[in-house]
Amino acid sequence: MKGILLTVFAVLGGFGVTMLAYWLFTIFIADKIAGTGVTYGSPEWQELKRKGFEEVLGVEQGGFFAQMPEALFAMFQITVWLTPLLVALMSFDAISAEMQHRSLRYWSVRCRKESLFLGKAFGQWSVVAIVWLILDLVVVIVTVARGQAPLGTCLLYAVRLWLFTLPTALVWSAWATLVSSAFKSPPLALFSILGLFFVLFVLRSVGDIWAAFQVAQEVKDAIAKGVENPVPTKHIRPLAYLYPNEYSDLMLSVRAGEFMKGLLPCLAYAAALLGLGSWSFRRREV
Amino acid sequence: MSEVESVADSASPVAPKGKRTAETAILFEGVTKRFGQKVAVDKTSFRIKKGSVCGLIGPNGAGKTTSFSMMAGYLDPNEGMVQVLDYGPRQLDGLRGKLGVLPQDALLPASDRVGEFLLHMALLQGLPAQKAEQSARARLAEVEGVDWWNTRCGALSHGMAKRVAFAQAMLGEPEVVLLDEPTAGLDPRVAYEMRMLIKRLRGKCTVVISSHNLQELEQICDAAIVLDHGSVVAQGRMSELTAASSEVRITLKMSRRDQNGSVYRVPEGDLPMQALREIIGVTAVNFEADGSELVLNFDRKLAEAEVVIGCALSALLQRQMYISAVSKGRGLEARVMDLTD
Numbered sequence: 001m002k003g004i005l006l007t008v009f010a011v012l013g014g015f016g017v018t019m020l021a022y023w024l025f026t027i028f029i030a031d032k033i034a035g036t037g038v039t040y041g042s043p044e045w046q047e048l049k050r051k052g053f054e055e056v057l058g059v060e061q062g063g064f065f066a067q068m069p070e071a072l073f074a075m076f077q078i079t080v081w082l083t084p085l086l087v088a089l090m091s092f093d094a095i096s097a098e099m100q101h102r103s104l105r106y107w108s109v110r111c112r113k114e115s116l117f118l119g120k121a122f123g124q125w126s127v128v129a130i131v132w133l134i135l136d137l138v139v140v141i142v143t144v145a146r147g148q149a150p151l152g153t154c155l156l157y158a159v160r161l162w163l164f165t166l167p168t169a170l171v172w173s174a175w176a177t178l179v180s181s182a183f184k185s186p187p188l189a190l191f192s193i194l195g196l197f198f199v200l201f202v203l204r205s206v207g208d209i210w211a212a213f214q215v216a217q218e219v220k221d222a223i224a225k226g227v228e229n230p231v232p233t234k235h236i237r238p239l240a241y242l243y244p245n246e247y248s249d250l251m252l253s254v255r256a257g258e259f260m261k262g263l264l265p266c267l268a269y270a271a272a273l274l275g276l277g278s279w280s281f282r283r284r285e286v
Numbered sequence: 287m288s289e290v291e292s293v294a295d296s297a298s299p300v301a302p303k304g305k306r307t308a309e310t311a312i313l314f315e316g317v318t319k320r321f322g323q324k325v326a327v328d329k330t331s332f333r334i335k336k337g338s339v340c341g342l343i344g345p346n347g348a349g350k351t352t353s354f355s356m357m358a359g360y361l362d363p364n365e366g367m368v369q370v371l372d373y374g375p376r377q378l379d380g381l382r383g384k385l386g387v388l389p390q391d392a393l394l395p396a397s398d399r400v401g402e403f404l405l406h407m408a409l410l411q412g413l414p415a416q417k418a419e420q421s422a423r424a425r426l427a428e429v430e431g432v433d434w435w436n437t438r439c440g441a442l443s444h445g446m447a448k449r450v451a452f453a454q455a456m457l458g459e460p461e462v463v464l465l466d467e468p469t470a471g472l473d474p475r476v477a478y479e480m481r482m483l484i485k486r487l488r489g490k491c492t493v494v495i496s497s498h499n500l501q502e503l504e505q506i507c508d509a510a511i512v513l514d515h516g517s518v519v520a521q522g523r524m525s526e527l528t529a530a531s532s533e534v535r536i537t538l539k540m541s542r543r544d545q546n547g548s549v550y551r552v553p554e555g556d557l558p559m560q561a562l563r564e565i566i567g568v569t570a571v572n573f574e575a576d577g578s579e580l581v582l583n584f585d586r587k588l589a590e591a592e593v594v595i596g597c598a599l600s601a602l603l604q605r606q607m608y609i610s611a612v613s614k615g616r617g618l619e620a621r622v623m624d625l626t627d
Contacts, residue, residue: 001397101392101393102389102391102392102393103392103393103394103395104392105358105360105387105389105392106389106392106394106407106451106454107410108359108360109358109359109381109385109386109387110378110382110407110410110411111378111410112378285360285361285362286360
């Protein structure tokens with residue numbers, strides 16, 4: 001019942017927030033292009049958008065984003081941000097409730113505890129994946145019905161964006177199941193999961209700030225040495241990479257190398273958490 | 287410890303120390319379990335023979351639930367070794383399908399239907415799909431729950447849930463069944479039926495029952511292990527623990543009314559003590575005045591309890607004694623009260 005309710009709320013909430021973000025975006029753009037003679041959604045607007053994206057992200061990457069219906073991009077950002085919350089609410093009692101009520105004792109004499117842990121983690125991940133797929137389809141239907149993009153384009157981007165959310169959702173699910181398995185009280189598990197996710201977010205922010213200082217220092221040093229238009233090298237932000245959503249940006253790249261730089265560490269991160277969780281839960285007394 | 291050794295012999299379903307055989311179903315060897323500073327089970331050793339129905343007895347905090355939990359693999363010992371059918375309790379590949387457990391306080395998954403739950407458990411035990419459903423339905427029928435197949439576990443009463451949990455412990459053909467308080471919270475009729483079910487398991491598999499209900503254990507079990515403060519204080523056949531095979535107790539009514547209606551006490555000198563001592567096999571006769579109880583100890587190699595009872599009653603009736611009750615041994619309850627604080 002909890003799963004069904006959360007699915008309904010997540011789809012309705014995700015759709016509502018997506019539409020709100022999309023509406024605010026159109027208002028913002030309409031304001032920006034007012035008086036230029038370009039109307040929102042017109043071929044001129046599309047060309048303007050393509051050039052803008054290409055300038056910031058390069059020809060390949062910019063071209064990819066420029067063709068994407070805005071509502072779908074808004075949905076992708078919303079799902080990336082909502083995934084930790086949805087995972088926390090879905091997973092907090094996955095194991096903790098069974099530890100609390102000792103229901104786990106019926107299973108623990110029949111199957112390995114590490115199998116139980118992995119089953120719970122992948123089960124939660126599957127549910128999140130299905131919820132976001134439903135949201136994707138709802139947004140596609142609305143986008144097509146409003147004539148904002150053809151069905152083929154919508155489906156192509158929707159499926160790709162949905163696939164991009166899966167690896168990070170697996171890391172979130174592994175974290176949540178790991179924490180859930182450490183507690184016998186579901187409320188305590190929920191607060192701990194939310195607390196942990198917040199800490200990861202803070203670490204990412206700290207990582208971002210630290211990297212910005214590093215870049216500023218590098219540019220300052222280059223100017224002092226007489227370098228014109230210095231281009232800072234990319235700084236690795238170790239703390240930020242603890243935050244699973246960090247990998248989703250990398251996975252958006254159309255370049256295979258960049259994409260793999262996002263996907264492989266993300267999968268390794270998930271595997272490490274699942275391994276740690278299985279190991280610790282195996283040793284746990286029920 | 288001497289008491290432990292004195293009640294256990296080679297014929298006992300609870301095997302003595304140092305005699306590990308292929309007949310051992312459950313082995314505890316120097317097992318210690320601590321929870322922080324508290325020692326719940328302290329260097330405990332015992333063996334339970336295959337095919338026996340053995341009770342784990344003791345007051346609250348004696349360590350019986352901890353011992354039970356270590357047998358089921360819920361808890362790990364800090365020291366020592368626990369084996370079930372020669373496997374560690376967590377070696378599930380070896381134990382799958384051979385071990386059935388009825389945990390005491392474990393709730394059934396509320397949203398699962400009873401049939402789904404039992405079928406799932408049977409499949410996890412390695413039974414093929416068709417056999418799993420047959421086993422699930424058969425076990426549910428045994429606990430009179432045929433109508434609950436499609437009922438959600440959350441909608442079951444405490445007694446019904448207990449019976450479903452009992453059914454899951456019996457799925458397949460387990461060689462060892464661990465039951466924690468199997469009749470707690472059940473109405474007398476259902477509790478009686480559960481006892482009958484457990485009795486029918488005798489000889490088919492090894493059953494270990496942890497319970498506070500000593501009268502019930504006395505009826506069901508053929509052996510028992512008495513724990514107190516985390517240690518075994520007695521173990522052996524039930525008849526040995528209760529001294530049922532070498533002791534007869536006869537309760538007499540010693541107060542009478544005379545012709546005027548006033549109450550008087552029959553003098554102890556009227557008891558046929560000499561005649562009782564002369565019964566073949568009787569080794570000692572004592573009269574416990576406070577309970578008006580006559581205690582006859584006898585050598586079970588020379589006489590059967592029933593013969594001793596017959597002779598003793600005959601001697602007492604000849605002296606026109608009023609007999610209130612006759613029992614073999616003291617009963618488990620009295621024995622456990624003696625053994626534990």
